[in-house]
Amino acid sequence: MKSITIKGSERESVGKKATKALRNAGKVPCVVYGGEKPLHFSADELAFKNLVYTPNAHTVVVELEDKKKVRAIMQDIQFHPVTDKIQHIDFYQLFDDKEVTLNIPVRLEGNSPGVRNGGRLLFRNRKLTIKALPDNLPDFFKVDISKLKIGDNILVESLESDEFSILQPSTTVVVQVKTARAAVVVDDEDEEGEEVEGEVTAAEGAEETTEAAE
Structure with a gap:
């Protein structure tokens, strides 16, 4: 999995007053859990741009002024309810021999013949939760839809691997x-296909959009 380096400074004070001063200076207070003790640090808000505002999953290397480096993953993030500025981020430290849980994005590839024949493509799970050792974390799941006909689906079981465990049921x-x-429903022996009676109304089109977003 790709890694992003966040350069920051270790925090000496973690009180409300010090935290407010950091935010006023354009910095984000953070904490890394999972080690012998929590590691409190801060970094410029812009440093988190490629970590937070992306659908991709990344690990993080927190690099502090004393050249201390900590490998971690983002666990939780808080935004200001009005300005949407990042208020706080929790990280979890990674160890080579300890499994971690992370949401991994799903990417669709190819063109579905079922969609070309008028079917509706429903992307049910855009992310899957896995448990794995840090070195076995994939960047994303690649799902080929080039053979999906009307009525077909792809289940979690087809994405399972010995390198990680997918926490959703295999039948998802x-x-x-x-x-x-x-x-147009096309059988293997009927290239012309058969048109299903009826037309798609505007209301049904809106329903399709809603279902696809789920």
């Missing part, structure tokens, strides 16, 4: 193609 649907009115 990741992506599927559902029949829509006016869809």
Whole structure:
């Protein structure tokens, strides 16, 4: 998995007054858990841009002024309710021999023949939660939909690996193609296909958009 380096300064004071002063200076107070004791540090808000504002998953190397480096993953983040500025970030320290839990994004590749024939592509799970050793964390799951016909789906079980455990049940649907009115159902022996009676109304189109977002 790709790593992002965050350069920061260890915090000597963690009180409310010191925390407010950091935020006023454009810095984000953070803490790394999982080691012998919590590590409190701060860094410029811009330093977290490629970590927070992306659908991708990353590990982090926290690099402090005394050349201390800590490998971690982001566990929790708090935003200001009005300005949406980052208020605080919790990290969890990584160790080579300890498994961690992380959400990994799913990427679809290819063009579904079922969609070309008028079916609806429903992306049910855009992220999957896995448990793995740090060195076995994948950047993303690649899901090929180029063979998905109307009525087909791809389940979690097809993405399982010996290098990690997926915490969702193996029967969980990741992506599927559902029949829509006016869809063309093509059998292997019938290249022409059969048109399903009816038309897609504007309301059904809105329903499709809503379901796809779920």
